[in-house]
Amino acid sequence: MTKTRFFILLMAGILAFIVLVWLIVIPEDVIKTAIEDSISNNGQMDLKSSVNGLRKGLLFSVYADNIELNISNTPALIITDISCRINPLYAFKKNLNFSIRGKIGTGDVQGLFDLPSGGILKLEKADLSAIPYLSSIGFQSSGLISASLFFKKGSLDITFEVPAAEIQGSMANLLPVNSFKNIQGTLMIQGNSIKITSITMDTDKGRARFKGDMINGLMNLTLELMPAADKLNSLESTLISKYLKSPGYYVIPIKRHMP
Numbered sequence: 064m065t066k067t068r069f070f071i072l073l074m075a076g077i078l079a080f081i082v083l084v085w086l087i088v089i090p091e092d093v094i095k096t097a098i099e100d101s102i103s104n105n106g107q108m109d110l111k112s113s114v115n116g117l118r119k120g121l122l123f124s125v126y127a128d129n130i131e132l133n134i135s136n137t138p139a140l141i142i143t144d145i146s147c148r149i150n151p152l153y154a155f156k157k158n159l160n161f162s163i164r165g166k167i168g169t170g171d172v173q174g175l176f177d178l179p180s181g182g183i184l185k186l187e188k189a190d191l192s193a194i195p196y197l198s199s200i201g202f203q204s205s206g207l208i209s210a211s212l213f214f215k216k217g218s219l220d221i222t223f224e225v226p227a228a229e230i231q232g233s234m235a236n237l238l239p240v241n242s243f244k245n246i247q248g249t250l251m252i253q254g255n256s257i258k259i260t261s262i263t264m265d266t267d268k269g270r271a272r273f274k275g276d277m278i279n280g281l282m283n284l285t286l287e288l289m290p291a292a293d294k295l296n297s298l299e300s301t302l303i304s305k306y307l308k309s310p311g312y313y314v315i316p317i318k319r320h321m322p
Contacts, residue, residue, distance in 0.1 A: 091117055094125060094149075101159045101178035102132070109135045109254055110219070123149040125161075134219075135255055139196035142172055153177065168193030170207065176214070184212040191225065206246075218253040248273075255279050268294040280320050288313040 095117045102112040116128025125147040132140040145165040153160035159178045166172065170189030176182030188207040191197060210223035224247040248262030257277040264271045269291040275284035288303065289312055295303075306313040 089119075091119055094119065097159055098130075098161075101176075110139075111136075123151055125149060130165075134196060134252060137196060140167065140194055142167055174212075179216060181213070181215045183214070186210045186212070186223075218251055220249070220251050222249045223247065259284065275317070282317055282319050284317040286315040286317055288315065 095114045098114050098117075099112050103110060111133045113131045113133075114127050114129075115131070118126050120126055125145075127145040127147070129141055129143045130145060131138065132142075142163075142165040145163060147161045147163045150160040158180065160176065162173070162175050163184075164171075164173045167186060168190030170193075171187045172184060172189065174182055174184035187209050189210075191206050191208050194208070206225045206227055208223055208225045210221060213220040224245070226245055244265040244267075246262065246264050249260040250262070251258045251260070255278065259274050259276065262273040270289045272287040272289075273284055274287075275282070277283070288306075292311070303313050303315065306315045308314050
């Protein structure tokens with residue numbers, strides 16, 4: 064037997080062994096538990112996950128009906144129609160490394176994770192109504208969101224943009240406006256706190272910006288209003304006049320409990 068033929072047979076044998084181990088030796092329950100534990104054991108961030116309808120495919124591929132994410136026991140995100148590809152080489156480092164594709168509502172989502180260290184998840188035109196965490200903090204809205212979610216050990220950093228949105232609920236009550244052209248922002252979730260670096264909104268009456276934090280259900284925010292000239296009616300102008308800092312610039316402190 065030539066060395067080349069021996070090498071080919073050896074590699075074929077190793078590949079066949081790996082495939083058999085994947086298909087027969089490693090149960091689906093072990094994979095399910097490994098994914099859930101790796102996401103949930105995330106330092107200070109109270110993030111829990113539940114994988115439903117998981118099944119194995121060939122060569123370290125995994126499929127699932129959905130993954131449910133909860134933050135501080137609050138439903139946060141549901142990803143459906145999931146396909147994953149696991150990188151087995153990272154198992155020697157006791158890490159779970161995998162790529163993921165799926166859906167959030169009608170939008171697409173894809174990501175890459177190296178757990179428990181962290182990962183990134185990108186959303187493309189996902190339906191806001193399919194993200195229940197937003198309504199839990201008083202941000203009831205509709206529209207299509209594109210976002211990047213950076214998972215780190217203990218925190219979740221989010222950058223997002225909504226080209227057109229309709230907002231109802233307590234957040235809408237803070238703004239003397241009727242429609243939104245564009246919303247974009249960055250924020251960080253860690254444990255029971257949400258730190259808003261900046262959320263800006265282009266509205267039918269000008270521009271607004273939120274910043275501040277929400278800790279244990281208490282809003283401690285600053286709302287900056289920059290209305291366009293002659294867009295506010297007399298009642299609106301009267302209500303916000305005491306918050307005037309400079310011509311056309313208002314700063315309104317907001318301290319209240321979230322619903």
